[in-house]
Amino acid sequence: MHGRLEKKMSNTPITLKLLAEKLKISVSTVSKALNNYPTINEHTKKHVQDMARELHYIPNKSAINLKERKSRIIGVILPNLLDHFFTRSIYGIEQFATQHGYQIIIRQTKDDLAEEMRSATMLLKSQVDGLIVAISKNTQDFSHFNEFENLGIPIVYYTRNPSFNLNCHKVLGNTFKGCYEATELLIKRGHRKIAYLGGPKMISFTHDRFNGYINALKDNDIAFDVNLVAYTDFDKENTIAAIQKLFADVNQAPTALVAFKELILFDAIKYLRSIDHPQVKEIECIGFGNNSFISYLDLPPIASVEENPESVGENAISLLLKLLDKEIEIKNYQKVMVDCKLVVH
Amino acid sequence: MHGRLEKKMSNTPITLKLLAEKLKISVSTVSKALNNYPTINEHTKKHVQDMARELHYIPNKSAINLKERKSRIIGVILPNLLDHFFTRSIYGIEQFATQHGYQIIIRQTKDDLAEEMRSATMLLKSQVDGLIVAISKNTQDFSHFNEFENLGIPIVYYTRNPSFNLNCHKVLGNTFKGCYEATELLIKRGHRKIAYLGGPKMISFTHDRFNGYINALKDNDIAFDVNLVAYTDFDKENTIAAIQKLFADVNQAPTALVAFKELILFDAIKYLRSIDHPQVKEIECIGFGNNSFISYLDLPPIASVEENPESVGENAISLLLKLLDKEIEIKNYQKVMVDCKLVVH
DNA sequence: AAACGCATTTCAAACGTTTGAAATTCTAAC
DNA sequence: GTTAGAATTTCAAACGTTTGAAATGCGTTT
Numbered sequence: 036m037h038g039r040l041e042k043k044m045s046n047t048p049i050t051l052k053l054l055a056e057k058l059k060i061s062v063s064t065v066s067k068a069l070n071n072y073p074t075i076n077e078h079t080k081k082h083v084q085d086m087a088r089e090l091h092y093i094p095n096k097s098a099i100n101l102k103e104r105k106s107r108i109i110g111v112i113l114p115n116l117l118d119h120f121f122t123r124s125i126y127g128i129e130q131f132a133t134q135h136g137y138q139i140i141i142r143q144t145k146d147d148l149a150e151e152m153r154s155a156t157m158l159l160k161s162q163v164d165g166l167i168v169a170i171s172k173n174t175q176d177f178s179h180f181n182e183f184e185n186l187g188i189p190i191v192y193y194t195r196n197p198s199f200n201l202n203c204h205k206v207l208g209n210t211f212k213g214c215y216e217a218t219e220l221l222i223k224r225g226h227r228k229i230a231y232l233g234g235p236k237m238i239s240f241t242h243d244r245f246n247g248y249i250n251a252l253k254d255n256d257i258a259f260d261v262n263l264v265a266y267t268d269f270d271k272e273n274t275i276a277a278i279q280k281l282f283a284d285v286n287q288a289p290t291a292l293v294a295f296k297e298l299i300l301f302d303a304i305k306y307l308r309s310i311d312h313p314q315v316k317e318i319e320c321i322g323f324g325n326n327s328f329i330s331y332l333d334l335p336p337i338a339s340v341e342e343n344p345e346s347v348g349e350n351a352i353s354l355l356l357k358l359l360d361k362e363i364e365i366k367n368y369q370k371v372m373v374d375c376k377l378v379v380h
Numbered sequence: 381m382h383g384r385l386e387k388k389m390s391n392t393p394i395t396l397k398l399l400a401e402k403l404k405i406s407v408s409t410v411s412k413a414l415n416n417y418p419t420i421n422e423h424t425k426k427h428v429q430d431m432a433r434e435l436h437y438i439p440n441k442s443a444i445n446l447k448e449r450k451s452r453i454i455g456v457i458l459p460n461l462l463d464h465f466f467t468r469s470i471y472g473i474e475q476f477a478t479q480h481g482y483q484i485i486i487r488q489t490k491d492d493l494a495e496e497m498r499s500a501t502m503l504l505k506s507q508v509d510g511l512i513v514a515i516s517k518n519t520q521d522f523s524h525f526n527e528f529e530n531l532g533i534p535i536v537y538y539t540r541n542p543s544f545n546l547n548c549h550k551v552l553g554n555t556f557k558g559c560y561e562a563t564e565l566l567i568k569r570g571h572r573k574i575a576y577l578g579g580p581k582m583i584s585f586t587h588d589r590f591n592g593y594i595n596a597l598k599d600n601d602i603a604f605d606v607n608l609v610a611y612t613d614f615d616k617e618n619t620i621a622a623i624q625k626l627f628a629d630v631n632q633a634p635t636a637l638v639a640f641k642e643l644i645l646f647d648a649i650k651y652l653r654s655i656d657h658p659q660v661k662e663i664e665c666i667g668f669g670n671n672s673f674i675s676y677l678d679l680p681p682i683a684s685v686e687e688n689p690e691s692v693g694e695n696a697i698s699l700l701l702k703l704l705d706k707e708i709e710i711k712n713y714q715k716v717m718v719d720c721k722l723v724v725h
Numbered sequence: 726a727a728a729c730g731c732a733t734t735t736c737a738a739a740c741g742t743t744t745g746a747a748a749t750t751c752t753a754a755c
Numbered sequence: 756g757t758t759a760g761a762a763t764t765t766c767a768a769a770c771g772t773t774t775g776a777a778a779t780g781c782g783t784t785t
Contacts, residue, residue, distance in 0.1 A: 046532045048449075048507075050771060061735050066773060076733060091527070093505055097451060098771035100442040101740050104393075108483070117672075122467060129486065138453070138506075140483055141474065160438055161483075162393075182436070187391045301676045327462075331646045333678040395741060406765050411743060421763060443741035446770050728785085735778070740771105748765070755758085 049092045058086055069094075109139045109355065110158035113169040114146040118298075119326055120344045121169070124194070127348030128167065135356055137164070146172045146269070152179040159183065165355045166190040167348075172235045172268070175199045189358040189365055193351040196239030204358070206351040206371040210240045210323070213340040213375030214247030214293060217321040220338060220377060221291040222255045224319065230263040230281045230289035232274075232303065234296060241266070244295050244323070263289055267299060274302045282312060290318060297324030297339060304334055325378055338379040347373045394437045403431055414439075454484045454700065455503035458514040459491040463643075464671055465689045466514070469539070472693030473512065480701055482509070491516045491614070497524040504528065510700045511535040512693075517580045517613070520544045534703040534710055538696040541584030549703070551696040551716040555585045555668070558685040558720030559592030559638060562666040565683060565722060566636040567600045569664065575608040575626045575634035577619075577648065579641060586611070589640050589668070608634055612644060619647045627657060635663060642669030642684060649679055670723055683724040692718045 051069075055062045060079070068075045068083035069092075086092075100106055109132055113121045125141065132139050140161055142154035151171045158166065159182055166183060168190060177200045183190055193206040221229050231248045234241045245264070252259055265277035282288045294300040300322035307315045316334065325339035350371050357363045396414075400407045405424065413420045413428035414437075431437075445451055454477055458466045470486065477484050485506055487499035496516045503511065504527055511528060513535060522545045528535055538551040566574050576593045579586045590609070597604055610622035627633045639645040645667035652660045661679065670684035695716050702708045 046530060048531065048771095051773095052771075062772085063736075063774075064734055066771095067734090070773085072774095074733065079733085093507065095446070095771050096507055097442045097445040098740090099773080101440070101446055101742090101770090102772050102774095104740070106442060116467065116471060122461065126461060133485075133502075138483065138485055140478075157478075162438065162441055185391060186393070301673075305676055328646075328673045328676070331650055331673070332676060393741095396743095397741075407742085408744075408766075409764055411741095412764090415743085417744095419763060424763085440741050443770090444743080446740090446772090447742050447744095449770070726785100729783085731781085731783100733778105733780080736776085738775100739773085743769085745768100746766085749763080751762070752760085753758100754760100755756100 049090045106162045107137050108163045109165050110163035111141045111167045112154050123344035124348035127345035128352045131349050131352045144171045155179045167351050168192050169194045172237050191351045191355045198239050204369045208342050209372045209374050211243040211247040214244035215251045216377045217293050218248045218251035226291035228289045229291040232294040233266045235268045271302050275306050278303045292320045294322040297322035297326050341376040341378045394435045451507045452482050453508045454482050454510050455508035456484050456486045456512045457499050468689035469693035472690035473697045476694050476697045489516045500524045512696050513537050514539045517582050536696045536700045543584050549714045553687050554717045554719050556588040556592040559589035560596045561722045562638050563593045563596035571636035573634045574636040577639040578611040580613045620651050623648045637665045639667040642667035642671050686721040686723045
């Protein structure tokens, strides 16, 4: 149940020097033996490695980092940790980073530019080796990231396209295609009056998704109706206002709805139910997200656009590590697209 | 819009040595000036600090950590990051840690002991200065944490009470009181047949909550009925089985329900609706969690026991840092209770 | 028996910081 | 103008690791 290794350990950590003393050889030999240098005799290597294992030697990361002039820390800046998309993306980033000997520091901006700037400063002081950033909804100026560039610290932008910043690395969801497929599915199910509920106009994917919607309509010979489009943000009141606009005229009301985000969709449906909209039960909706709570809703969306946040995150960190390893030249700007998947419920 | 500070920076980081050379004084003076040593002349202090600011000097953390024999990293082990309780507790931990110059590394165990053991080993190799742990649902043996104890690395257990491990620091929610108040509210609303749906028996708070339930009944002269108690875990099928047991006899069915976790409550309600239980709309429920999705449910719980996860997390890290600062002796085992709050919807 | 070549090990400096002890400069009193 | 004493600065070692250069040991060749 316990014990057997009760060796009574000293509580000072084991160092190379200590191992060297025990084995009566030099520190450099020990270091090289553990790092498997070819010039070291196989016999001594074994001795050293055995001893290291026996004494539970753990290399001191601070010393190594100091020597290598690295921190092995990646900074992650994102708008909101309570949003499932970001939580899941963090999961992907974390996994991959840890597997490659890196740690991450997460900063939430609450979609606020000032907070984003503060985060940048803070992460600079933490001496991150690299940065992964989902910009705030109103980031147009990128000068708060200049200092990273000056220091040669690579930045990968993810999820949110920094369209004002041409020369940069980005990893984005292929949200155009996702929205195209969602719209297409609704058309296939016989809908002709399909509304699009978009997000903050400053966020790039709002437009990509809108274009997916438009293109699906066009490819299926459905005329675009400007009255079937409305925009909101992450604020409930604005969502309700948008829905009111879309469903103002009961006779002309849409029979289906594509929303840029599932959570916003929930607010929309809730509102329509609260005013007892006559066709509410017939309205079919699709949003981006694939939230696990969907299964508890009485009027759930008929499908979800799964954005694969873990994969987006993983692609971002993977690219960043390649930049850090100089596997990709820092000025050789990359753009990675991650596919969405339409999940029918 | 940009510029004005376009100083054209070198891309090698600024060090004390560099500052010293610029100022033509010794490195130690620079160091002491920046650290505000009383032996340093105020005049030179100002010079040094001005120069440091001008050149954007950032102290090298690795070097400091090496010198101080610290990593300034806290390991956090918890069952599941997709659970809102833990996400929110992480938020509290993260905030506090960062403010005090610490970083955190998070490990998910998926409530699996083997994974918890692996996490412990991994964090040992990361040389964490301290550990915050929410044990897995079947952790009874704590030997995988022995090495931390040997090395004098403090551990704070949180949320889940390690009842098999007497001598340890813990920060727990006052879940007894929370459940007492929830039950009491239902009684006040006229219910007499109140069911209790408990969680995995290995998790300590299952019993604390049960005791809260029992005591509320007793204090209100309601006889305890063993048929009104059932247990489940985080698995949907088991929850359904438990509900089937509780509602087997329609005439004797409970009119109210207290659940050890809101998410489980959602499954329960969903099931009752799916079988069209005759009294389903009259059943009043309360669970632990206060999930924001509640507002989208058609039959929402009438109240939630808000567990204040941020506060639990913050208390845990705060205690840990006190242990690290020797403000509290490591053998002077602490127990901190964080109150819940009944939120009526 | 000296000299060469090879395998293996050790030396020593470096990474950037901190800090007690030692050295230097300054002030003021005699 | 010497000197005690304080104020200020510098020295030097240390934290634990890595790594190219230098040194050592040893067998082989001549």
